[in-house]
Amino acid sequence: MSIENDTSTRKVLLTLMKTKGSLSVNEMAKELGITEMAIRRHLNTLERDGLIEAKLIRQAMGRPMHLYSLTLLADDLFPKNYHQLTLELLGELETEENFNPVGQLFEGRKQKLLQKYSGRMEGKSLAGRVAELAEIQNNNGYMAKWETAEEGHYVFTEYNCPIAQVAKQYNEACHCELSLFQNLLGAEVERTECLTKGGNKCTYHIKA
Template sequence: MNQDMDISTRKVILTMLKTQGSLAVSDMAEQLGVTEMAVRRHLNTLERDGLIQARLVRQAMGRPTKLYSLTEQADDLFPKKYKHLALDLLAELIEEAGEEQVERLFERRKERLIERYQQQMDGQQLSERVKILAEIQNANGYMVEWKSEEGDRYVIDEHNCPITKVANQYKYACNCELKMFQKLLNADVERTECLAKGGSKCSYTIRNN
């Protein structure tokens, strides 16, 4: 039983790193509701198996923080497995804590992503912010194209959504992405097409406020 629980916890950690990007031990411990020592034990196993990697990030104050992320080897696990795992975990969370807790989870993910990318946007013109956002989303697997149109208007098209299965069932995921775009771009952003609603892509029209 304990071995099964350990394997399940490691799957959750891998899913967190897949959906949220690089995380510190403290971030994972808080979300899992376990001690940092317990998280480190699982990370040691995952690192030994070549599924995660660590890097030190210097802080303005205090000691450097070690952030963990998936390796390319771990990425191969997900096309067949992580969508179902994520949906199962969210369903369990709703059963245990209610749908509001799932909404809070998506909200926290949105705030974490904004915090991660905001510095790249600061001081940039809207056109540059749109370009940077497209590059970020491309790096995350969204297959993005963007263009400028007349009247200082821009369009971002996402031809792939790595979290389609989740977004199909939990529309709050799409709402959080829209809010994240609005915050990072500091602009009026409208979603005009959505993969989760049967569209051929996710399309966003962006104008200055």
């Protein structure tokens, strides 16, 4: 296997753990269609570089099993846009005079995003709007996907949050994102899992 293929496989493994959470060697081998020996070789390199960590899980039957997951160092490899967010927040500080700083900063940002993207939703069905939202969020580094749960019901998932560190400190960020989705989609949106609250992803259930 060439160096380029080695690097590519490690990137795929990192993305797999980002989207699926903790995985065993066997699960990774099945996902990638390569041998467990090859998987272990890549994991050794990733662990040496501090990008993954292993946890020994004892099972009711059989031998203990190692589950591998990303470290905080690996999380920094995925898209972040702190620079863009900082500029947006500073812009709000310059234009607002009387405000509750954090709440109004994020509310102002939400309104600007709503104005920016509302036109892209016009004339589309709910499924079309959800698909459009996924494209918007992917362009902003959120690693988003969506699927139909049942007729008129959709599940929208984000595997990365570029502003996670800010959102952990300021809940207003999450509240405003939820409100933005509701306004853009014109639908009921419920967040059932959140990265900033210990989840592996942000999950939203959407219905007309």
